[in-house]
Amino acid sequence: MTPPRSADQDLVRKVNKSLVLNTLRLHAPISRAAIAKLTGLNRSTVTHIVNALLDENLVLEQPVPSFAVGRPSIALVLNPLGGAIIGVEIGVDFVSVVAADFVAQPIWQSTQVISPLSPQADILAQAEAVIDQAICAAQDRGQHVIGIGVGLPGLVNVNLGELVYAPNLGWRSLPLEQRWSQRFQLPIYMDNEANLAALGEYYFGQAHKVENFIYLNSGIGLGGGVVIAGKLFRGGHGFAGEIGHVQRDPQGEWCGCGRRGCWETQVGPRAMLRRLQKSLADTPTDLLPPGFPADLSQLTFEMIVNAADTGDPACLAALQEVAYHLGAGIADLVNVFNPDMVIIGGLLSLARHLMLPEIEKTVREQSLAPSVSQTKITFSERGKDACIFGAVAIVLDDILREAAIS
Amino acid sequence: MTPPRSADQDLVRKVNKSLVLNTLRLHAPISRAAIAKLTGLNRSTVTHIVNALLDENLVLEQPVPSFAVGRPSIALVLNPLGGAIIGVEIGVDFVSVVAADFVAQPIWQSTQVISPLSPQADILAQAEAVIDQAICAAQDRGQHVIGIGVGLPGLVNVNLGELVYAPNLGWRSLPLEQRWSQRFQLPIYMDNEANLAALGEYYFGQAHKVENFIYLNSGIGLGGGVVIAGKLFRGGHGFAGEIGHVQRDPQGEWCGCGRRGCWETQVGPRAMLRRLQKSLADTPTDLLPPGFPADLSQLTFEMIVNAADTGDPACLAALQEVAYHLGAGIADLVNVFNPDMVIIGGLLSLARHLMLPEIEKTVREQSLAPSVSQTKITFSERGKDACIFGAVAIVLDDILREAAIS
DNA sequence: AATTAATTTGTTGCGACGATCAATTAATTG
DNA sequence: CAATTAATTGATCGTCGCAACAAATTAATT
Missing domain, CATH: 3.30.420.40 (ATPase, nucleotide binding domain)
Structure with a gap:
């Protein structure tokens, strides 16, 4: 927020941007005018937003031969290289990490078996090592990492970014967001498994x-x-x-x-x-x-x-x-x-x-x-993958719409 | 909507207007600048909105001697005469009707005992007669009736404005909104008792x-x-x-x-x-x-x-x-x-x-x-009154904010 | 009595969004 | 082959909301 705008107008702007991105995600390739029709926004507005997105490199212009009746338009698609998202699931006996591109296609994946009996510090260190690899994998492809989504098996305080209680791991009061946002210098999004799986279904599954x-x-x-x-x-x-x-x-x-x-x-x-x-x-x-x-x-x-x-x-x-x-x-x-x-x-x-x-x-x-x-x-x-793609979804969610009620 | 505006911007405008009215309801008397501070809106915006509200006669300028440090401002209050709201509760063995002014103060009230065994048409006719009286009472005071809120003991389809099933009355599929909006030429809002009571608590009770x-x-x-x-x-x-x-x-x-x-x-x-x-x-x-x-x-x-x-x-x-x-x-x-x-x-x-x-x-x-x-x-x-004030609240709700999720 | 602080209001310029008109192009049709 | 239709884009103007500055006024303080 370079010029301090009112929360109200900023919100509208963000929602509009999210709308455009979301439409783009669902209907690419697509013309500006079609986006406007789908989102209900004005075409001029969409043009503004799309231009901003082109600057941010989140969107590509893709020449499509005769992609619709009319002007030989240049269709828009999300730029897969526009950003990468790291999805992490800490289960009771495994840690699973995926790196996905901006259109949520996995580009790197790894699952490590852990023992729930190991000390917390060891498990976290192991997870962090895998996440480091995932970040490197994404950066090797030239993709900027947008954020890390984490699914946890227990009660999660989303506001504080804290794992409150994970009975099956025996963990309590772990301020994971604080720890990892310092460690990785990236925004961390976290929630419990079921919530993330639900979000995954909403974005990529049946609950579309x-x-x-x-x-x-x-x-x-x-x-x-x-x-x-x-x-x-x-x-x-x-x-x-x-x-x-x-x-x-x-x-x-x-x-x-x-x-x-x-x-x-x-x-x-x-x-x-x-x-x-x-x-x-x-x-x-x-x-x-x-x-x-x-x-x-x-x-x-x-x-x-x-x-x-x-x-x-x-x-x-x-x-x-x-x-x-x-x-x-x-x-x-x-x-x-x-x-x-x-x-x-x-x-x-x-x-x-x-x-x-x-x-x-x-x-x-x-x-x-x-x-x-x-x-x-x-x-x-989707079996085991529901949660981890939900972890990807929660990061996208922050970009594509405001995540949670209240 | 004189010039056909986009739904998006119209919504923002309505929300802003609702915000101002709601703030006014809660904090009157108050200055324009104070409203702006409380709502987070810009003062110019608030001024615009307030001027519109003054035109609509929903708001009054009330000179208050030294109502705050500073300019001898003219405070704003909701105009109690700005509109009247009719709240109706059809219970299992009674019909209760209240007419409230724009600040939700009751100005007329009546409760009629009915027999749940009477035919539906009789009960409805009786209710309509009481509502007529309430409307007259409001109009005698020069108050324009904004709408009628109805609480019903059963399943209500809010979208269709239909009472789907009221087990204790034995009623089914009663398109009440259609009937009454024709009869009274007023907007009808309806929901079941519990929802309205909840809304009443939110607006006028503990759940503030x-x-x-x-x-x-x-x-x-x-x-x-x-x-x-x-x-x-x-x-x-x-x-x-x-x-x-x-x-x-x-x-x-x-x-x-x-x-x-x-x-x-x-x-x-x-x-x-x-x-x-x-x-x-x-x-x-x-x-x-x-x-x-x-x-x-x-x-x-x-x-x-x-x-x-x-x-x-x-x-x-x-x-x-x-x-x-x-x-x-x-x-x-x-x-x-x-x-x-x-x-x-x-x-x-x-x-x-x-x-x-x-x-x-x-x-x-x-x-x-x-x-x-x-x-x-x-x-x-509040004992019996919870529902009927909820009926008033649901009418206010439409003006003060969008009512329901989804 | 003078100064300070707090609060409000008027005014102006800017940016964003929306509506509308005009222009362009390809597929379809007679 | 020309006309029509559908779809898209560019350009212009108007409106609304916001920020910032300036001015006004009064309570509290010195």
Whole structure:
């Protein structure tokens, strides 16, 4: 902000710029006039903005032979070299880093296995080393790095840029933004996994153009990302979306959070494993479902799905039960949020073909009348990548629109 | 819009105008420069807007002797005669109408008892007659009526202006906005009771300046109004906020919606009456708590509260139980929405002194760590009036800011 | 009584955005 | 092949909001 403008007008300008960039991202190659038509802005305005963007090198003029009826126009496209974005996901047992160009195409990627038992400092140092490599990779291609997006498995205070509590890592009060913005001299954007995955779906996935939706992320626990009016909803203090710990059965199993019958205990993959392990504990090895290891502690969710695919009744029943509870919980969410779409991601998406009918049926039956019919329920199509592309998206988001409500 | 302007710039202008009016409403009398400071707008801009408002007669110049250090300025105030607003609430057994001036002071009020058994046409005709009186009352004072806000006990499609379903009235698919905008030739704004009550709290009550809060309206059922970023949240299709039908106990009592253990069955005043009636059915009349009628079907929530106040253990225990369930449900809402405030209104607010400690304790215990401490839990201070002043607020809202997200 | 500080208002120039008219070009059509 | 149509771009002018300077006025202070 070279001349100190009012916040109001500056905001309008930024929104307009974001609008143009976003339209460009979605419809390139495109003419100035077409942008104006799509954004609703005036063409003169668009011309101004595009000229500024050309100066900033974020946009390229690309001669396209006969790209439309009319003047032999020079179409505009986003300049892939206009900037690079680093997406980072710190999981419970891995660190994944991707460098993407300005059109969100990955140009470098690396995943490192870590031990959750290692000291925090070691894990961070390892992550930083990988990020350094990613930055170098981007700079070798001549791309200026715009920012770093970080996905974290826990409660994140977005305003302070602090990881408040990550139960599965045992981390508390880690001022990551401060640390990394000093270390890398770049803007750091961070949020929890589920929020980022939701944002990823909004930008690059199924929730494209869907302004109100809920993303359910089933990993170790059950996280939720809520998008309202096209923006991540974080609540008054940034901790909204803890959908997994809604109590759904006061007589249910104990949950790590101290309550009984959290939704997470009914439908989380881990909770499901635990249940199946217990119920199969007394079964002789040779009667176990096909593909199951003798040592049940080695059981994975994938094995259950495979066994169910081959028709094993116990596994099928277990998945049906999860589907029912999932549907019932989603029905509540539909009652409360009335979203346009619910996306189920993470581990559970492995069983999409087995669970979707039951989920849909339950939701239709259990939510109040008029809202349901317009709510679409789907599974995410990108597995592990959802979060890390969300990390890329959150950086883009800052450029393409204001990110969060409140 | 005399010259066809772009939606974008028009929006900015409307927002600015709303900002000025809102500031004026909150801080009158005030100078132009002070408005500029508070709104963040430029003083010239404010001057422009204020001049327009003076032309529209919505604002008055009021000479105030030495109202501030400096030039003997002429302070600005909203013109109470600038417009009148009609607020209407159609309840299950009453129709209440208020006419308020531009600063939301009631100038005329009337409540009519109706029988929910009367045919729809009769009830509507009765309501329309009262509204006619209210409009006349306003016009007699020389006040131009700006619009009519209507609160309805059921699902409302705000976009279509239609009452979709009101279970307790037995009404379905009533295109009220169409009917009344023709009848009265005025803009009609409508929403369900809980949403309006929430809006009322935001404009005239405790939630003043609170940008994220949840209003729980306990009447016949349990409704919810969610305000996010200072705006009513209605969800993708306008039916968000059906908080009362979140399932909290799969083994619980059957609810009218067809499911078991909805929150409403645990904490709704009516559900509580039913429970207490059942448990006291075999108690001899002379052992009933003080103040209880022999015919238990005459029992009211108020009697229970009174009995509990005199120390009756059964009633106290019943209230404590409700408080516990209320707290548990609010804890879930806190996990999901992370609001700044939760306001409990309606009938339950009669028992605020008996229930608040237990509710607060339960919420603190049961919601995830960092969000709770900043969430305030209170009871509404306005009883029946919450909704009808919300109806006034929704009309003001259209003038003072854009109402709903999405 | 004089000075200082605080507050408000008028005026002017600038930049951004929007509307409109005119001009250009390619595909389509008779 | 000429006319029409669709699409784009350039140029000009008007309006609105903002910043900055100047002027006015009064409470508080010295």
